Amino acid sequence: MRRILMFNRVTADGYFAGPDGNLDWVVTEPAIDRMGTDALPHVDTVLFGRRTYELFAQFWPHVADDAGAEDPHAARPLSAEQRAMARSLNEMTKLVFSRTLQDVSWRNSRIVRDLNPAEIQAMKQQPGKDMIIFGSGSIVSQFTQDSLIDEYQVVVSPVILGRGRPLFAAVPKDVRLTLLEARGFPSGNVLLRYAPSR
Numbered sequence: 001m002r003r004i005l006m007f008n009r010v011t012a013d014g015y016f017a018g019p020d021g022n023l024d025w026v027v028t029e030p031a032i033d034r035m036g037t038d039a040l041p042h043v044d045t046v047l048f049g050r051r052t053y054e055l056f057a058q059f060w061p062h063v064a065d066d067a068g069a070e071d072p073h074a075a076r077p078l079s080a081e082q083r084a085m086a087r088s089l090n091e092m093t094k095l096v097f098s099r100t101l102q103d104v105s106w107r108n109s110r111i112v113r114d115l116n117p118a119e120i121q122a123m124k125q126q127p128g129k130d131m132i133i134f135g136s137g138s139i140v141s142q143f144t145q146d147s148l149i150d151e152y153q154v155v156v157s158p159v160i161l162g163r164g165r166p167l168f169a170a171v172p173k174d175v176r177l178t179l180l181e182a183r184g185f186p187s188g189n190v191l192l193r194y195a196p197s198r
Helices: 030-042 050-062 080-091 117-125 137-145
Strands: 004-011 015-017 043-049 093-097 109-112 130-134 151-157 177-184 190-196
Touching (some): 043 050, 050 093, 130 137
Parallel strands (some): 043 093
Antiparallel strands (some): 151 190
């Protein structure tokens, strides 16, 4: 069965984006980029909310072979791992959950108007590789509420913003998690992997 993974970077106080959606607080970590690249062969579909899709679609389609492209989180050239990420994202299926988005131009993208939990469960039963959610706090919250996420991967950055967009803003119930892995990095980032306790 296909799994749904969630990968997000969050601040130490739980925000996945600044008040205006910015990610300039992210503390870069080459080892985490390498881990992401190593995981790409196991994923074939990205699930997005509208805002995150639009941010990704402005950046990732154009940078795989652009020698001057810079890291979206730091003023430095894109790493080999980030270029591999760009190439993979361009090839993957991208589903955008939105009632307002009119058109998608990024290759292999499709708009899904309604988030139907039964249809998502049916997708998990279909042949294919795992699916992943990047950003997309509203989608993360709804998928969590509907018990659709199989693994949460959170990179906690050593930053306190004090305000911003919380990752789990609309989950109306307690969700118990089982720790799969906790790994610290020299940058101060900490990777936490959780599975829902069922």
